[in-house]
Amino acid sequence: MRIAVIGAGALGGTFATLLARAGHDVTVTARGPGLAAIRADGIRLSGAFGDAEARPRALERLVETPELTLVCTKAQDAAAAISANAAFIDGSPVIVVQNGLDGVSTAERLLPHSDCFGALVIIAANYTEPGRVTVTTAAPSYLGRGSGPADALARAWQAVLAEAVPVTAIDNFVGAQWTKLIVNMLNALPAITGLSVQAVVDHAGLRRVMTASMREAVRVGLKRGVHFGALQGLGHRRLRVFSLLPLWLGQLLPRMMRARMGNVPNLGSTQQSIRRGQRTEIDFLNGAIVREAGIAGVAAPVNALLTALVHEVETRGASLTPADVIARVDALPL
Known part of the structure; x- marks a missing residue:
């Protein structure tokens, strides 16, 4: 599957590497030294999920529409990152991997034609230097949207991500x-x-x-x-x-x-x-x-x-x- 990961820091780098290891065609967006490092040497992951290396396509902005997008920027950068890539991701499914309360609602506002979900990640990872991530604590992630039961689409995307990393579809995502x-x-x-x-x-x-x-x-x-x-x-x-x-x-x-x-x-x-x-x-x-x-x-x-x-x-x-x-x-x- 063609999967885009917007933001290749600690969590973005972790997801991108594990998804690539599971056989997906991964593109990441990054900036500055991070972009240069990934283009030159890929992403190297170590720690609790084992050692892995990925060489995803690395871009400043997406240039084609993926089948699934993960937004893994910091919360304060989410709106700008989503807007910068909206031309290619509005209309395709988006999962916001982010702290705070506003990630999914921000994506829904900026991507009115997309199905938007959230992922809550308990993984602890250190972004040691550009293109290098060490996972200090492996833990499941939790996928969903809204305050009701996990719907069929949430469960379907959970199954895709679970090929690479432990993910559970949960009810009452807003409460979570x-x-x-x-x-x-x-x-x-x-x-x-x-x-x-x-x-x-x-x-x-x-x-x-x-x-x-x-x-x-x-x-x-x-x-x-x-x-x-x-x-x-x-x-x-x-x-x-x-x-x-x-x-x-x-x-x-x-x-x-x-x-x-x-x-x-x-x-x-x-x-x-x-x-x-x-x-x-x-x-x-x-x-x-x-x-x-x-x-x-x-x-x-x-x-x-x-x-x-x-x-x-x-x-x-x-x-x-x-x-x-x-x-x-x-x-x-x-």
């Missing part, structure tokens, strides 16, 4: 997006402190801050009437109970997530962007919680502060100490 957003609360503190996700969870003070951001995010979701979807052992009932727990007991949640990661340092996608000198997608992660809180008429001070601190690190180019982060959170009027 919210559950993944809670999981993505793992990203901000590593980006702010320069520590791995594992090191943040192992740090008592930072773990408390992370738990506070997660609990606040769940409470905002509940205020918005969200029914959280089932994802990685989390679901509506468990998250609702978590939202009621004191912080000392709620820390079991990030500890549980940390246990799934193993010991290979996971930098988190937000920190990887900072290390490459790129804009992060924090406005679509913790920032999304702040926006949803505003719609619900409630405050989200912890997530607002973490969003601001990530932007501070982006601007300064230097990490903050755990003590500084903890002090700033403790000064909030909670």
Whole structure:
């Protein structure tokens, strides 16, 4: 099958390589050093899915219509990337592989003639250098759309992707997006402190801050009437109970997530962007919680502060100490 992957970073590079290994005809879009590296040497994948190498066709923009397109850019780049390729992908199926809440709706708005789906990815991968990806945690991905049961088309595309990488078609995809957003609360503190996700969870003070951001995010979701979807052992009932727990007991949640990661340092996608000198997608992660809180008429001070601190690190180019982060959170009027 002819499959296009728009954005060949950590996840795009992973999907492109695994799809090529499964026998698909893969084209990727990339820019700058990434494009040059893929054209010269292909994509080399190592880590939890095994070692693999692919030499996909690499372009700045698509020049023909694929049978399936995966949009794997960062959330803040999605609209521009989709628009740049719309002439060739509007009318063919599109799967948005992205964090945050807006990916599928953005694709639907810009591609009115396409069937648009979303994929929630729990894989942890480090984009070590252009054309080089190391998968630190292998995990299933989850495909769907809307708030109802997984439909026949979602199941059909799940079967195609499952030839290359573990994928499950899920019901209540919108609720699962919210559950993944809670999981993505793992990203901000590593980006702010320069520590791995594992090191943040192992740090008592930072773990408390992370738990506070997660609990606040769940409470905002509940205020918005969200029914959280089932994802990685989390679901509506468990998250609702978590939202009621004191912080000392709620820390079991990030500890549980940390246990799934193993010991290979996971930098988190937000920190990887900072290390490459790129804009992060924090406005679509913790920032999304702040926006949803505003719609619900409630405050989200912890997530607002973490969003601001990530932007501070982006601007300064230097990490903050755990003590500084903890002090700033403790000064909030909670």
